[in-house]
Amino acid sequence: ETQLKGKDFITLQEWTKDEIDTLLDVSFDLKRKFAMGEPTPYLRDKTAFLMFFEQSTRTRNSMEAGLAQLGGHANFLDTSTMQVSHGEVAKDTGIILGSYGHAIACRNCVWEIGNKYLRSLANHAKVPVMxxxxxxxHPMQGIADLMTIKEKKKETRNLKVSIIWAYATSHKKPISVPLTQALLFPRYGMDVTLAYPEGYEMPDWVIEQARENAEKHNGTFKITHDQDEAYRDADIVIPKNWGSWVTNQDDAVIDDLLESNKHWKCTEERMALADDDVMYMHALPADRGNEVEDSVIDGEHSIVFTEAENRLHTAKAVMTLTMGGK
Ligand code: CP
Structure with missing residues (x-):
């Protein structure tokens, strides 16, 4: 029996496949119950603290609505109003919030700081950290993406999934959504292709881990710098412009990146190279017009709103299993 109470949810790489399968089972069950209007008071009187260093639409609201639906309380914390903005360390914040409630969830995307901050919370709080x-x-996005793929395609083995990005941040910065997908999808037997312009590589440890995951679970993993190759015969395409992350660069640097890579765009023409039943996915928010044509994101192959909706059900499953149970 899978027992997940108290387990941190920092990367899916630290969850076994059995544990992830349990998460998916519970997510589908919660989605069905939500559709039926069945009450799901699994976390009555429990509180999760949601610390946000950055903006959010899907993550914040799926957590807040989700915890209300589970009978608990989500306490939203804008970190600019907390003492962390005056230098209070993660250890002290983790110990204290952990003594007030039942979980701490945190978004901190600051390069070379965010993950360390979460690890420090997790090392010191006596409650699970998400x-x-x-x-x-971005494991909350990764598990919702996996749920959506299973929901739509049923069988994940041998699906050709192309994760495509360009004009991201400055070079050599890993990016959390494609990184999470690159590690997770090969574990479900998918044939994963990463496509990006040269110079936008992920760190070696990600590539090594993704290859290892593919070998272990009969998936495949490859890299191309040719967009058309990534689209050709793909069952799923996940193209994304990570320009929104370029918050601390000069405008001139951003403009150069946009200009030199603006042909990295999801168009109807490229979608026509893919399988007839190809699915277009995107974590959202999308940079409509620049990274994708409206006719694609609003078209028949797009499943972006199911993907976003599933954020609710998977967030509820993560909270139910890590905060509730025996
Ligand atoms: N996909 C995602 O994480 O969206 P938000 O930034 O709106 O939370």
């Missing part, structure tokens, strides 16, 4: 996105991982 990653709402850091500089390395």
């Amino acid at each position: 990653n709402l996105q850091c500089d390395l991982y």
Whole structure:
């Protein structure tokens, strides 16, 4: 029997496949119960603290609505109003919030700081810590993406999944959504292709881990710098512009990146190279017009709103299993 109470949710790489399968089972069950209007008071009188260093639409609201539906309380914390903004360390915040409630969830995407901050919370808090996105991982998005793929395609083995990005941040910065997908999808037997312009590589440890995951679970993993190759015969395409992350760069640097890579765009023409039943996925928010044509994101192959909706059910499953249970 899988026992997940108290387990941190920082990266899916630290969850076994059995544990992730349990998460998916519970997510589907909670989705069905939500559709039926069945009450799900699994976390009555429990509180989770949601610390946000950055903005959010999906993550914040799926957590807040989700915990209300589970009978508990989500306490939203804008970190600019907390003593962390005056230098209080993660250790002290973790110990204290952990003594007030039943979980701490945190979004801190600051490069080379975010994941360390979460680890420090987790090392000191006596309650589970959930990653709402850091500089390395976005497991809440990853599990919702996996749920959506299973829901739509049923069988995940041998699906050709292309994760495509361009004009991201400055070079050599890993990006949490494609990084999470690159590690997770090969564990479900998918044939994963990463496609990006040269110079936008993920760190070697990610590539090594993704290859290892593929070998272990009969998936495949490859890299291309040719967009058309990534789209050709793909069952799923996940193209994303990570320009929104370029918050601390000069405008001129951003403009250069946008200009030199603006052909990295999801178009109807490229979608026509893919399988007839190809699915277009995107974590959202999307940079409509620049990274994707409206006719694609609003078209028949797009499943972005199911993907976003599933954030609710998977967030509820993570909270139910790590905060509730025996
Ligand atoms: N996909 C995602 O994490 O969206 P938000 O930034 O709106 O939470």
